[in-house]
Amino acid sequence: MIAEHLREVRENVAAAAKSAGRLASDVSLLAVSKTFPAEDVLTAYEAGQRQFGENRVQELAEKAPKLPADCVWHLIGHLQQNKARQALEYAAWIHAVDSLALLRRLNLLAAEMGKAPKILFEVNVSGEESKFGLSPDEVSSVVEAAKGGPCQPVGLMTMAPLGASDEVLRAVFGGLRELRDRVARETGVALPELSMGMSGDYRAAIAEGATIVRIGTAIFGHR
Ligand SMILES: *Cc1c(COP(=O)(O)O)cnc(C)c1O
Numbered sequence: 001m002i003a004e005h006l007r008e009v010r011e012n013v014a015a016a017a018k019s020a021g022r023l024a025s026d027v028s029l030l031a032v033s034k035t036f037p038a039e040d041v042l043t044a045y046e047a048g049q050r051q052f053g054e055n056r057v058q059e060l061a062e063k064a065p066k067l068p069a070d071c072v073w074h075l076i077g078h079l080q081q082n083k084a085r086q087a088l089e090y091a092a093w094i095h096a097v098d099s100l101a102l103l104r105r106l107n108l109l110a111a112e113m114g115k116a117p118k119i120l121f122e123v124n125v126s127g128e129e130s131k132f133g134l135s136p137d138e139v140s141s142v143v144e145a146a147k148g149g150p151c152q153p154v155g156l157m158t159m160a161p162l163g164a165s166d167e168v169l170r171a172v173f174g175g176l177r178e179l180r181d182r183v184a185r186e187t188g189v190a191l192p193e194l195s196m197g198m199s200g201d202y203r204a205a206i207a208e209g210a211t212i213v214r215i216g217t218a219i220f221g222h223r
Contacts, residue, residue: 002040003047005219006031013213016206027206030074030195032216034059035223038066044219045071053095053214057083064090076157076195076214078122078132081105088115095157095195095214096122098132100142106151116150120157120195125175126168128161136179140186147189155193155211156180160201169201173208 014024032053033041041052045068052067054060055077064073075091078098084105087094097103097119110116121142124133134142139156146153156179160172173196184191197205197213205213217223 002043002220005221006044006047006049009215009218013202013206016203020207022206022209027210028212030076030212030214031219032076032198032214033063033220034077034216036220038063040220041067041071053216057087057090060090061086074214085109085113088113088117091117093118093120094151095120096132097142097151098122098134100145103142103146103151107146107149110150116152118154118193119146119151120155120193121153122157122159123176123179125158125172125179126161126164131159133158136175139179140183143183143187143189143191147187153189153191155191155195156183157195159198160196160205162200164201166204169204170208173197173201173205173210177209 013027013029017024017027030051030053031044031049034055051072053074053076073091074093074095075087076095078096079087081102088109094117121139122133123136123139124131143153156176158176160169176196177194180191193211194209195212197210199215199218202213
């Protein structure tokens with residue numbers, strides 16, 4: 001089932017890219033394996049998948065050592081500062097840097113540990129109270145502060161409101177793209193990656209320029 005779903009999702013991602021006038025190769029598929037056991041991840045690995053996303057550090061730390069070393073792990077969930085060291089041990093990508101304090105902590109520890117993960121800044125584009133993420137106005141100053149490394153700022157990430165209409169989805173995802181363009185201009189940091197789109201909304205995200213879609217349910221099933 002997982003291999004079959006993966007094939008379908010890859011086809012859908014390619015079709016969505018094509019209908020947006022983009023190359024399928026410009027959108028990478030992150031398979032979100034949270035709550036699913038290592039065996040399921042291995043099945044996806046055997047079907048050719050290498051990029052995997054987890055939203056909790058503890059689960060990442062338990063799962064990653066059970067899988068082949070060429071899996072690339074992305075931490076996609078909110079990260080508490082006291083878990084930053086463990087996150088850096090396993091995650092090559094950290095998608096949800098959402099404060100200056102967390103950025104500073106990650107850079108300090110990464111320098112000490114000899115790590116240089118790719119980082120994305122989570123932005124609360126829709127302004128929902130319940131969401132983590134920087135407000136759009138804060139992003140430039142945090143990206144500016146990331147210039148010294150060693151963590152490598154590569155892009156922005158967002159989550160759309162659950163159950164939003166296509167119109168709202170396009171506004172949120174398009175908003176992240178426009179914000180990225182503005183922040184890149186203001187800071188001189190390129191920020192090529194836009195991590196946006198999940199099982200229910202990845203087509204809209206791809207239409208608005210997503211370069212990474214984070215898909216769990218459509219590949220592994222319901223949690
Ligand atoms: C769980 C999760 C996803 C994947 O969601 P699905 O709807 O299962 O595809 C994507 N991004 C984040 C941050 C998540 O926590």
